[in-house]
Amino acid sequence: MSRSGAEERGATIWLTGLPSAGKSTIAASAAWRIRASGRRVEVLDGDDMRRFLSGGLGFSRADRHTNVTRIGFVAELLASHGVLVLAPVIAPHAEAREAVRRHHEASGTPYLEVHVATPVEVCAGRDVKGLYAKQAAGELTGLSGVDDAYELPADPDMRIEAHRQSVDESVRALLDLLKGKGIA
Template structure:
């Protein structure tokens, strides 16, 4: 038996799968449902014995990226910082769920390439909720503030969001329940030998 066959057999063992790290990057507009889906998935994975961390974009920005603004350069740096922490955790056997807007394709590509360079699994999930649905949800009041002229640079409204051309999964959170979205993510993880 070759070492590749032995490695393949080990990876198929459920205990080893629970110990395999990966980053699941959920990108989408504000109020698309990224964090809701990530938290629900995290709960299921933890119940199954996986080590899981959720790196919510807003929470990380408050600590790791405090002082950064919302220019293209600052947003890119914020995404790269989150990507670095995600890869570090994932390389140590943690399933990292990163619900982060990450509006620019080059920023997301940079994070993916960093993961690829270290051999750490990275999955990009586009939570593809249309802007009008996000504005109706308006979980944090951002769209209302933008309409009132109190906020500018809102991603998808007066600042660009570059839709992922070829994500590992596209979730239409406005057409399916949170449970259905989580099931689609679980299926993706299973297909990649990570669930």
Template sequence: MKGRTWSQGVTVWLTGLSGAGKSTLARALAAVLLTEGRRVEVLDGDEIRTTLSAGLGFSRADRDTNVLRVGLVAELLARNDVIVLVPVIAPYRDTRRAVRERHERNGVAYLEVHVAAPVEVCAERDVKGLYAGQRAGLVTALTGVDDPYETPEAPDLRIDTDRQSVAESVAALRRLVEDRSGG
């Protein structure tokens, strides 16, 4: 919106493959920020899928709808001075770009963080059993395996969770948030 001042809230979108560590990092960062008295919300992709986006499948259109819904909620919270951590795969660049543009139109900061790990590492972690299910033929359209994942071209931050500890990754995320939110 023209003439609007930027809010102190920010959306931090953590994108990456299943098992890369998005939710782990979001929860760990939220815990740190909450102890500092910051207003923080985590919009976890798995939780959103069972509530706000219940009934959506994994077609391109359904994935885009899910990401746009989450983006709207994140933008509304961040507009009201909440630090919003969004660990959601969001596999397509153009949909992530649409979410960023909505934030910018409304004077709300949006930071894209690529939480990266090789698919082999994600498959070893496989906390949800998705990779094992895909190998057994029970899961199809697994992002990064038999469905595309479009790596961010210019993320605000890239975290390689196969090379960085959770503590190192959270510290990098915290610096990014502090630089943007002035906190």
């Protein structure tokens, strides 16, 4: 419920992009601002969701698809109850992202896809979790966008070039998108 007591409509905002693109940083900052306005919001971070919701899965294409659709199910469930859900999840395959979109559409729950379009070279330079270094050292295989596929979103609702603007500018652009779509 909003401060006025009217039921708020939830939505899922899926932030997809390479590892270290800035998805989680943008989502956390946006969530903080949205909460400050009195709105219910949840962040379904891909790393946390994999650990707690999909702990037994590996990184095969099928396991990644299962992980993404599980997160999408939880996101839609929360959104259908009036929560604004931010899902910063790599989701490297278009087919899995489309399955999440279709599930939302079938239930009438708003869904937006935001591509955090940071180039792999910039992500590797950031290397927040050390994944690119491990991959380069031969200690890790299957890194999305390096030695495993990352399928670029063909027609996202927004592209954020997080390497060309500050976190604050990225969050403002995201919040403007939500306002323009009547979501926030």
